Amino acid sequence: MLENKRIGLLGAGVMAEVIASGLARSKLVQPADIVMTHYRQDRLDELQDRLGVEGSLKNREAYERCHIVVLCVRPQAMTTVLDEISPVLRGDVLLVSIAAGLPISFYERRLGRDIPFVRAMPTFFGRIKAGTTGLALNRHTSAEHLALVSRLFDTVSAHVVVMPEDEIDAFTTFGSTTTATVYVLLDALITAGSLVGLRHQASHSRAIEQVVAAAQNVVASDKLPSQLLDEICTPGGVTVEGVKVLEEKAMRGTVIEGVLAATERARDLRRASGTE
Ligand SMILES: NC(=O)c1ccc[n+]([C@@H]2O[C@H](COP(=O)([O-])OP(=O)(O)OC[C@H]3O[C@@H](n4cnc5c(N)ncnc54)[C@H](OP(=O)(O)O)[C@@H]3O)[C@@H](O)[C@H]2O)c1
Known part of the structure; x- marks a missing residue:
C-alpha cells in the first residue's frame, strides 16, 4: 500500500x-x-x-x-x-x-x-x-x-x-495536556523522593514504576480511579494525610484548568487563522 x-x-x-x-x-x-x-x-x-x-x-x-x-x-x-x-x-x-x-x-x-x-x-x-x-x-x-x-x-x-473534525481539537489538547501533566507530576515526585531521603536514582525509578503501575492497575481492575484512591487511603493512615494536602492545594482543579487553558489556546490559533 x-x-x-x-x-x-x-x-x-x-x-x-x-x-x-x-x-x-x-x-x-x-x-x-x-x-x-x-x-x-x-x-x-x-x-x-x-x-x-x-x-x-x-x-x-x-x-x-x-x-x-x-x-x-x-x-x-x-x-x-x-x-x-x-x-x-x-x-x-x-x-x-x-x-x-x-x-x-x-x-x-x-x-x-x-x-x-x-x-x-x-x-x-x-x-x-x-x-x-x-x-x-x-x-x-x-x-x-x-x-x-x-x-x-x-x-x-x-x-x-x-x-468528526469538531472533536479533533479536544482530542488533541486533552492528549497533549494529559502527557504534560504526567511529566510535571513525575518530575515533582522525583524531587519529593529525594527530599524524603531516597537516592536520586531510586527516587527516579520508583516514581516511574509507581506511575506506570497505577495506570496499569486502573486498566486491569475495571474500577474508577476514585475507587482505587479510596482503597489505598486507609482511614487514619499516612496516605490519606498526603491526599488531604493535595486537595487543600487544589491539585485536581489545577489539572482541569491546565486542560481548559490548552483548549483555549487551540481556539486562539483557530481565530488567528481566520476560520472562527
Ligand atoms: N510535538 C508534539 O508532540 C506534536 C504532536 C502532534 C502534532 N504536533 C504538530 O506537529 C507540528 C510540528 O511540531 P514539532 O513539535 O515537530 O515542531 P518543530 O520541532 O518546531 O518542527 C517544525 C520544524 O519546521 C521548521 N520550519 C519552519 N518553517 C519552515 C519552512 N518554511 N520550511 C521548512 N521547515 C520549516 C522549523 O524550524 P525552526 O524551529 O528553525 O523554525 C522546525 O524545525 C506542529 O504543527 C504541531 O502542532 C506536535
Missing part, C-alpha cells in the same frame, strides 16, 4: 523525525523514498546521516516529487509553506497536516483547490508506537486515501481512528 510511494515531510522538526523514523522502522517505505525539508542544510545533513532519508531545502520541489505530503511545520509557519506549494498543487497528491488547531477549512481556503486533504493528530509517542492518531478527512478523499494515511500513522501509533 505505502510501497512505491514517495512521502514528503515538510518541516523537519521533532514530529517529522518521529514519523520518518516510524516509516523507516516499518520497512514499508525505503528511507530513500522519504523526502524531508528544512531551511537549514545542517539539519538535513544530520537526518540524511542518521536515517538515510533525502533532504531538500525547497518545500515546493519536495511536494512535486511525492505521492503523499505531510505538513509538519508549526501552525505559525503554515501559511508560508502553503503559499509555496499552492502553485503546483495536484489532485493526485494526498496532502496531510499534523498542525494543532488549524481546521481543514483553513487549508482549503488558503489553497483554493479541491484536493484530497487529511487533518491528522498523532501522539508524541511515535518512538514507542503507542497512543492513538486521530484523523479527519475532507470530502475529496477516497477509501484508498484513508487506507494510505491509516497505514502511514500506523507506523507511529498503536491505534488510528477517524473522527
Whole structure:
C-alpha cells in the first residue's frame, strides 16, 4: 500500500523525525523514498546521516516529487509553506497536516483547490508506537486515501481512528495536556523522593514504576480511579494525610484548568487563522 510511494515531510522538526523514523522502522517505505525539508542544510545533513532519508531545502520541489505530503511545520509557519506549494498543487497528491488547531477549512481556503486533504493528530509517542492518531478527512478523499494515511500513522501509533473534525481539537489538547501533566507530576515526585531521603536514582525509578503501575492497575481492575484512591487511603493512615494536602492545594482543579487553558489556546490559533 505505502510501497512505491514517495512521502514528503515538510518541516523537519521533532514530529517529522518521529514519523520518518516510524516509516523507516516499518520497512514499508525505503528511507530513500522519504523526502524531508528544512531551511537549514545542517539539519538535513544530520537526518540524511542518521536515517538515510533525502533532504531538500525547497518545500515546493519536495511536494512535486511525492505521492503523499505531510505538513509538519508549526501552525505559525503554515501559511508560508502553503503559499509555496499552492502553485503546483495536484489532485493526485494526498496532502496531510499534523498542525494543532488549524481546521481543514483553513487549508482549503488558503489553497483554493479541491484536493484530497487529511487533518491528522498523532501522539508524541511515535518512538514507542503507542497512543492513538486521530484523523479527519475532507470530502475529496477516497477509501484508498484513508487506507494510505491509516497505514502511514500506523507506523507511529498503536491505534488510528477517524473522527468528526469538531472533536479533533479536544482530542488533541486533552492528549497533549494529559502527557504534560504526567511529566510535571513525575518530575515533582522525583524531587519529593529525594527530599524524603531516597537516592536520586531510586527516587527516579520508583516514581516511574509507581506511575506506570497505577495506570496499569486502573486498566486491569475495571474500577474508577476514585475507587482505587479510596482503597489505598486507609482511614487514619499516612496516605490519606498526603491526599488531604493535595486537595487543600487544589491539585485536581489545577489539572482541569491546565486542560481548559490548552483548549483555549487551540481556539486562539483557530481565530488567528481566520476560520472562527
Ligand atoms: N510535538 C508534539 O508532540 C506534536 C504532536 C502532534 C502534532 N504536533 C504538530 O506537529 C507540528 C510540528 O511540531 P514539532 O513539535 O515537530 O515542531 P518543530 O520541532 O518546531 O518542527 C517544525 C520544524 O519546521 C521548521 N520550519 C519552519 N518553517 C519552515 C519552512 N518554511 N520550511 C521548512 N521547515 C520549516 C522549523 O524550524 P525552526 O524551529 O528553525 O523554525 C522546525 O524545525 C506542529 O504543527 C504541531 O502542532 C506536535
